[in-house]
Amino acid sequence: xxxxxxxxxxxxxxxxxxxxxxxxxxxxxxxxxxxxxxxxxxxxxxxxxxxxxxxxxxxxxxxxxxxxxxxxxxxxxxxxxxxxxxxxxxxxxxxxxxxxxxxxxxxxxxxxxxxxxxxxxxxxxxxxxxxxxxxxxxxxxxxxxxxxxxxxxxxxxxxxxxxxxxxxxxxxxxxxxxxxxxxxxxxxxxxxxxxxxxxxxxxxxxxxxxxxxxxxxxxxxxxxxxxxxxxxxxxxxxxxxxxx
Amino acid sequence: xxxxxxxxxxxxxxxxxxxxxxxxxxxxxxxxxxxxxxxxxxxxxxxxxxxxxxxxxxxxxxxxxxxxxxxxxxxxxxxxxxxxxxxxxxxxxxxxxxxxxxxxxxxxxxxxxxxxxxxxxxxxxxxxxxxxxxxxxxxxxxxxxxxxxxxxxxxxxxxxxxxxxxxxxxxxxxxxxxxxxxxxxxxxxxxxxxxxxxxxxxxxxxxxxxxxxxxxxxxxxxxxxxxxxxxxxxxxxxxxxxxx
DNA sequence: AAGTGGTCTAGACCACAAG
DNA sequence: TTGTGGTCTAGACCACTTG
Numbered sequence: 001x002x003x004x005x006x007x008x009x010x011x012x013x014x015x016x017x018x019x020x021x022x023x024x025x026x027x028x029x030x031x032x033x034x035x036x037x038x039x040x041x042x043x044x045x046x047x048x049x050x051x052x053x054x055x056x057x058x059x060x061x062x063x064x065x066x067x068x069x070x071x072x073x074x075x076x077x078x079x080x081x082x083x084x085x086x087x088x089x090x091x092x093x094x095x096x097x098x099x100x101x102x103x104x105x106x107x108x109x110x111x112x113x114x115x116x117x118x119x120x121x122x123x124x125x126x127x128x129x130x131x132x133x134x135x136x137x138x139x140x141x142x143x144x145x146x147x148x149x150x151x152x153x154x155x156x157x158x159x160x161x162x163x164x165x166x167x168x169x170x171x172x173x174x175x176x177x178x179x180x181x182x183x184x185x186x187x188x189x190x191x192x193x194x195x196x197x198x199x200x201x202x203x204x205x206x207x208x209x210x211x212x213x214x215x216x217x218x219x220x221x222x223x224x225x226x227x228x229x230x231x232x233x234x235x236x237x238x239x240x241x242x243x244x
Numbered sequence: 245x246x247x248x249x250x251x252x253x254x255x256x257x258x259x260x261x262x263x264x265x266x267x268x269x270x271x272x273x274x275x276x277x278x279x280x281x282x283x284x285x286x287x288x289x290x291x292x293x294x295x296x297x298x299x300x301x302x303x304x305x306x307x308x309x310x311x312x313x314x315x316x317x318x319x320x321x322x323x324x325x326x327x328x329x330x331x332x333x334x335x336x337x338x339x340x341x342x343x344x345x346x347x348x349x350x351x352x353x354x355x356x357x358x359x360x361x362x363x364x365x366x367x368x369x370x371x372x373x374x375x376x377x378x379x380x381x382x383x384x385x386x387x388x389x390x391x392x393x394x395x396x397x398x399x400x401x402x403x404x405x406x407x408x409x410x411x412x413x414x415x416x417x418x419x420x421x422x423x424x425x426x427x428x429x430x431x432x433x434x435x436x437x438x439x440x441x442x443x444x445x446x447x448x449x450x451x452x453x454x455x456x457x458x459x460x461x462x463x464x465x466x467x468x469x470x471x472x473x474x475x476x477x478x479x480x481x482x483x484x485x486x487x488x
Numbered sequence: 489a490a491g492t493g494g495t496c497t498a499g500a501c502c503a504c505a506a507g
Numbered sequence: 508t509t510g511t512g513g514t515c516t517a518g519a520c521c522a523c524t525t526g
Binding site: 035050053064 | 492
């Protein structure tokens with residue numbers, strides 16, 4: 001069991017406020033307590049309160065108006081994606097109003113494709129562990145995701161111990177002790193090939209969203225390469241862009 | 245001419261550091277001066293320096309390592325999109341390594357489609373101003389963008405004065421005095437219809453990225469609705485996702 | 489005029505990595 | 508041990524909108 005670093009005060013306040021917003025203790029469109037009220041409630045300095053509020057505002061969860069107050073963003077419920085921040089397919093499905101589930105299709109060691117080898121800075125043909133999963137929304141297949149990890153990173157770990165239900169970030173932290181620092185994603189539109197179409201229950205040639213992601217550690221070393229197909233007739237990517 | 249608020253110290257430092265990174269005065273992968281060195285250089289408090297650095301780190305431009313230092317992210321050059329932050333098609337094309345240009349296809353007043361009316365909280369058939377533009381990369385059409393603005397917002401402005409070359413954010417600020425606070429984007433994959441295919445020089449039925457965006461002011465009032473088609477064989481959406 | 493969020497300061501202590 | 512970035516405090520003044 002890894003030791004959980006106790007969170008900072010600002011992070012805890014962030015979490016508490018976030019919960020109050022989701023629980024509608026602070027309903028959409030309503031005004032939050034002022035910063036001075038909050039610092040009294042939590043008995044911290046104003047800077048700490050503002051650290052938490054700044055993060056919520058950057059995500060679009062709240063809108064701050066100078067001279068007026070801080071308001072819960074009415075339209076946060078429309079959003080299912082937090083590109084630029086932590087985010088995974090499970091939550092995407094959940095936030096789209098469906099019940100998520102995962103079906104593991106395969107988990108095996110094989111030779112890297114040229115694309116994977118390039119992304120992971122390996123030679124083509126080097127051994128990688130490949131995990132192929134199908135995400136379902138209310139039981140319907142919606143996302144086909146393949147993740148590839150260089151074998152060196154996993155050491156002598158038994159494949160059977162690799163928990164394929166975990167989001168990729170937690171998986172890397174637990175099994176490689178290498179937390180993800182950032183990822184680079186490439187979003188494209190593509191026509192479904194035969195196998196992908198069949199797994200997602202679409203016709204061959206149907207339009208799908210394709211997301212290719214390479215995850216890096218804080219030393220710029222590539223950790224994982226992922227390629228996913230999203231059936232966006234059932235699931236669209238909705239995200240908030242905050243201005244200024 | 246609207247009065248331009250002079251920027252805050254933190255914003256100015258943000259801009260200076262950003263320039264130094266783009267100019268490779270701080271090259272990719274190199275270590276920045278420490279926070280104490282920076283606060284001496286600019287003669288400000290540490291909190292002010294950290295405000296600037298925090299913003300750069302959130303965008304992925306720099307990586308901060310406790311006990312070590314702050315480094316320029318080597319892979320920032322791969323990225324062409326800043327979803328979740330300020331961003332426009334002109335910069336997308338530029339950052340993809342092409343020379344951008346805009347061709348205005350039409351600018352006129354017409355009745356709102358049901359989709360536009362819904363997004364803009366109007367009745368279907370109400371008057372809107374519609375601007376249709378074709379973005380080119382090195383002269384090749386890559387993005388077809390249609391923006392729709394409720395006529396009420398523009399008042400008695402002459403259509404001819406509306407500068408279609410402006411990014412939508414600056415356009416709203418200048419002609420409506422209503423700055424954009426946030427936007428909600430919907431990213432999907434779609435098959436090109438006849439007219440879209442022709443304008444983008446693709447075959448009918450080809451896969452395109454479609455982005456639908458509604459822009460809101462800080463009072464949650466819808467300002468603009470935009471629908472765009474991106475030819476992602478020439479231009480892919482590459483963005484950075486920062487972790488933690 | 490009063491209250492809000494926006495900005496900035498000067499200082500302190502802690503956690504972490506290696507100059 | 509030294510120097511980094513991470514966190515927090517108490518206080519000040521400013522800009523803005525009108526609870």
